[in-house]
Amino acid sequence: MMVTTLRIRFLVVLIVLFSGINYAFSQSTSFASPNKKTMSLMECIQLGLNRNLDVKMSQIQNQSARLDYRQSLFNLGPDLNGSVGQFYQSGRSIDRFTNQFVQTTVGNTSLQAQVGWTVFSGGQLRNTIKQNRLNVQSTELDITQTRQNIALNISLQYLLCLQSQEQVKASVSQIEYFNKELKRVTLLSQEGAGNKGLVLNAQAQLSNAKSNLVQAENLYKTRVLTLKNMLMMDPTESLEVQPFEVAISEKTELLYGLNQLMDSALARRADYQSSLLKVRSSQLGLKVAKGSLLPSLFIGGNLSSVYSDNAKTITNVTLAGTTPIGVVQGSGAIVEAPRFDYQTQTIAFGNQIRDNFGQSFGATLSVPIYNKMATNTQISKSELAITQAELNALRIKQSVYNDVSAAYFGFENAKAQYLGQKENYEAQKQNLEFVQIRYQAGQSTPFELQLALNSEVAAYQNFLAAKYEFILRQLILDVMMTNNIELSLGTLMGTK
Numbered sequence: 001m002m003v004t005t006l007r008i009r010f011l012v013v014l015i016v017l018f019s020g021i022n023y024a025f026s027q028s029t030s031f032a033s034p035n036k037k038t039m040s041l042m043e044c045i046q047l048g049l050n051r052n053l054d055v056k057m058s059q060i061q062n063q064s065a066r067l068d069y070r071q072s073l074f075n076l077g078p079d080l081n082g083s084v085g086q087f088y089q090s091g092r093s094i095d096r097f098t099n100q101f102v103q104t105t106v107g108n109t110s111l112q113a114q115v116g117w118t119v120f121s122g123g124q125l126r127n128t129i130k131q132n133r134l135n136v137q138s139t140e141l142d143i144t145q146t147r148q149n150i151a152l153n154i155s156l157q158y159l160l161c162l163q164s165q166e167q168v169k170a171s172v173s174q175i176e177y178f179n180k181e182l183k184r185v186t187l188l189s190q191e192g193a194g195n196k197g198l199v200l201n202a203q204a205q206l207s208n209a210k211s212n213l214v215q216a217e218n219l220y221k222t223r224v225l226t227l228k229n230m231l232m233m234d235p236t237e238s239l240e241v242q243p244f245e246v247a248i249s250e251k252t253e254l255l256y257g258l259n260q261l262m263d264s265a266l267a268r269r270a271d272y273q274s275s276l277l278k279v280r281s282s283q284l285g286l287k288v289a290k291g292s293l294l295p296s297l298f299i300g301g302n303l304s305s306v307y308s309d310n311a312k313t314i315t316n317v318t319l320a321g322t323t324p325i326g327v328v329q330g331s332g333a334i335v336e337a338p339r340f341d342y343q344t345q346t347i348a349f350g351n352q353i354r355d356n357f358g359q360s361f362g363a364t365l366s367v368p369i370y371n372k373m374a375t376n377t378q379i380s381k382s383e384l385a386i387t388q389a390e391l392n393a394l395r396i397k398q399s400v401y402n403d404v405s406a407a408y409f410g411f412e413n414a415k416a417q418y419l420g421q422k423e424n425y426e427a428q429k430q431n432l433e434f435v436q437i438r439y440q441a442g443q444s445t446p447f448e449l450q451l452a453l454n455s456e457v458a459a460y461q462n463f464l465a466a467k468y469e470f471i472l473r474q475l476i477l478d479v480m481m482t483n484n485i486e487l488s489l490g491t492l493m494g495t496k
Helices: 002-026 041-051 053-074 124-191 196-231 258-268 270-293 349-355 374-440 446-482 485-492
Strands: 079-089 092-094 101-103 106-120 296-308 312-327 334-346 358-366
Touching (some): 041 124, 041 196, 041 485, 053 124, 124 196, 124 270, 124 446, 124 485, 196 446, 258 374, 258 446, 270 374, 296 349, 374 446
Antiparallel strands (some): 079 106, 092 101, 106 296, 296 358, 312 334
C-alpha cells in the first residue's frame, strides 16, 4: 500500500510540473495562421490613409483652394480679348462707303482686339490673394489633422486587436492546461487516489475555458472586422495583425503640468491652427467686401478694322467723249464736260483691313452710389463669417482642453492600474508556484492548487487589459503632445 501511494504521488508531481511548463510555454506560441494575410501596423496605417475618404476629400479641398489662389494672382493682370465677325445685310440699306441707299446684299467682316486692366478696385484683388493664400495653408493643416486622426484611430484599433490576440492565446493555454488536468485527475481517480468530484470539477473548468476561448475569438474577429472597415477592405478578405514588442516605460513621468500640456497641445494641434487661419481669412473677406464701397479705376484700349464686299475701286478709265453741261451767258458758247468710261472691283481684303484700321484708348472711373444695398448685405455677411470662424476656433480650443484633460488623467489612472495589475499578476504567479511546490510535497490539496491557478489566470487577464489600456493612453497623450503620429509610434515600437 505504501508503494502504491508513493507511485501515485510521484505520478501526480510529474503531471503537475509538465502541465505548468506547457501552460507557460503555450502563452508565447505564434498566433498567426499561414493562410491569412498578415499586416504590420505601419502597413495598415499606410493602406488606411491611401483609401480613406476623409483624407481624399481634404486633398480635394486643398486642390480647390490652390486653384482659387492661382486665379487670384492672374486677376492682377490685364484682360485680352479678340473677336472676328461676319455679317450679311440684305434689302434696302445705307452703304457705309458711299453713304447712299442701296438695294443689294452686302457682306461685312469685322476684326477687333480689346485689352483692359483694373488699376484699382478698393484693394479687393490684393486682399483676395491674401485670403486665398491663408485658405491654402488652412486646408493643408486640415489634411495633416485628418491624417493624424485616421492614423491614430487605426493604431488604437490595431492595439485592441493585439490585446484580443493575446487573450485568445491565453484561452488556448488554459484549455491545454485543463485538458491535462482532466487527464491527471481521471488517472488519479482510476488509481484510487482521487474522487469523482475532482473529475467533474476538472470537466467544468475545461468547459468554462472553452467558453472563454469562444468569447475571446469572437471579440478578436469583431475587432479585426472593425479594423478592416477602417482600411476599407472587403469584410470577407483575410487579415491578421502582426504582433510587435511594445516599448513600455514604467518610469514614464509627465514633465509638465496640465496647463503647460494644454498650451503645448494647442501650439501643435493642426486643426486649431487651421481654425486661426480661417479667422484671419474671414477678416480679409470683410476687407474685400468693404472694398466695393470704394471707387474703381479701369483702363482699356481697342484695335479694330472692317472689310466689306461693297467697297469698290475704279479701274480702266478711258475718255469716251464730251457732254454739254451749259451755255456761257453773253457769248452763247456751249460748255462741255468730258465723259469717261470705267470699271469697278472690290478692294482687296488686306488693303481694306489696313485702310480701315482704327484704335482707341481710355480710362473709366466707377464710383459706387447705390446698388440696392448689395454691398452692405455682403459686409454684414462677412462680419457674421468672422464671428462664426471665431466661435469655431473657440470650440476647437475647448475640445483640445477637454481631450488633453481626459488624456492626462486617463494616462495617470491607466499607469496606476497597469503597475497595480502587474504587481498582482507577479504575486499570483509566485503564489501558484508556491502552491505547486507544496502540492508536490503533499502539503496542499488539489482544490488549493485549482484556486491558485484560477487566481493566476484572472490576474493575467486583468494585467493584459491594464497593459493595453496603459499603452493606448500613452499613445493618445504622446500624439497630442507631438502631433506626429509617426514619431509617437516609433517611440511605442522602440524604433525611435
